[in-house]
Amino acid sequence: MAKLPKISESEWEVMKVIWDNNPCSANYVIENLEEKMDWKPKTIKTLISRLVKKEVLAFKVEGRCYNYYPLLKKEDCIKEESRSFLHKVFNGVAKDMVLNFIEDHNLTDEDIEDLKKVLEKRK
Structure with missing residues (x-):
């Protein structure tokens, strides 16, 4: 197996939501983590972007919505x-x-x- 990218603790929280509900929108992730983690929507979107850059997540554009799905099990x-x-x-x-x-x-x-x-x- 190829070496997997390092996923931070915060990114793990995002991944848990997406693994359990994939594909899902950024808004869905925000709704699930905003209160639980006391994070701002911008923070969550930044974490999603990092995961896309690390090639842990990808997305499909459906209309005006980006639906994210995991690239790793x-x-x-x-x-x-x-x-x-x-x-x-x-x-x-x-x-x-x-x-x-x-x-x-x-x-x-x-x-x-x-x-x-x-x-x-x-x-």
């Missing part, structure tokens, strides 16, 4: 962010990351069973 971006986080914080050692999360979070019995199943499959 959400799953691919999550994997890339996970790899980046793993290398940056845990020097690429997955076991250290997993142990840290397990020790620092309250896991339900169901969570523990799910983890056991995943680990058993990986054996």
Whole structure:
């Protein structure tokens, strides 16, 4: 897989809206993020423009409306962010990351069973 562009935390918020509702207009994104993030419409439009420049988003012009859609799959971006986080914080050692999360979070019995199943499959 080719290296994916770096997506900032703010851009991730925009992408979440578009991944869940694609294609959608800038106004739709603004309506969904304006209050939640306390951002101005101009800020949101700037983030959309950045994502278009990074070739993460594209758009179709329909009348006077620009409808944006993702060029990258959400799953691919999550994997890339996970790899980046793993290398940056845990020097690429997955076991250290997993142990840290397990020790620092309250896991339900169901969570523990799910983890056991995943680990058993990986054996």
